[in-house]
Amino acid sequence: MSNTKLIKPHYDQIWQTVQLIPTGKVACYGQIADLAGLPGRARLVGKSLGQIPNSGWQGKLVPWHRVINSQGKISFPINSPFFLTQKELLQDEDIVVIGGKIKLKDFQWQPDFNELLFSLKF
């Protein structure tokens, strides 16, 4: 049977949106919230990312590591396990991380409007 009923209402939209972030780019929590049709709910984005099943979602992995805060920083305590994991995943994509910070000017995802209309199913 389908497990979609078990997923919290907004998580689908958030995870779906996060999957659109291309390799080598990052997006802010608030940016994802806006694109997902949930303006002002950046915190919900963070919360939902922590709820992604280990097995992935709808058969795909969600690139949670590409989501950082509006200051361009990784939102985990410096040098904590999650921090280090995220930093490594980002660097694997050639994203420059210095002191937990990333230059949004260089690496922030700038989605194309038409692309969004074509990709988002809600």
Place this chain on the structure above:
DNA sequence: ACCTTGACGGTTC
């Protein structure tokens, strides 16, 4: 039904 918790963000100083 009430209270607390957040992988946040904008404003202000």
Place this chain on the structure above:
DNA sequence: GGAACCGCCAAGG
């Protein structure tokens, strides 16, 4: 820069 303050609201206890 950065720190303090407040607004936000779904979830979970």
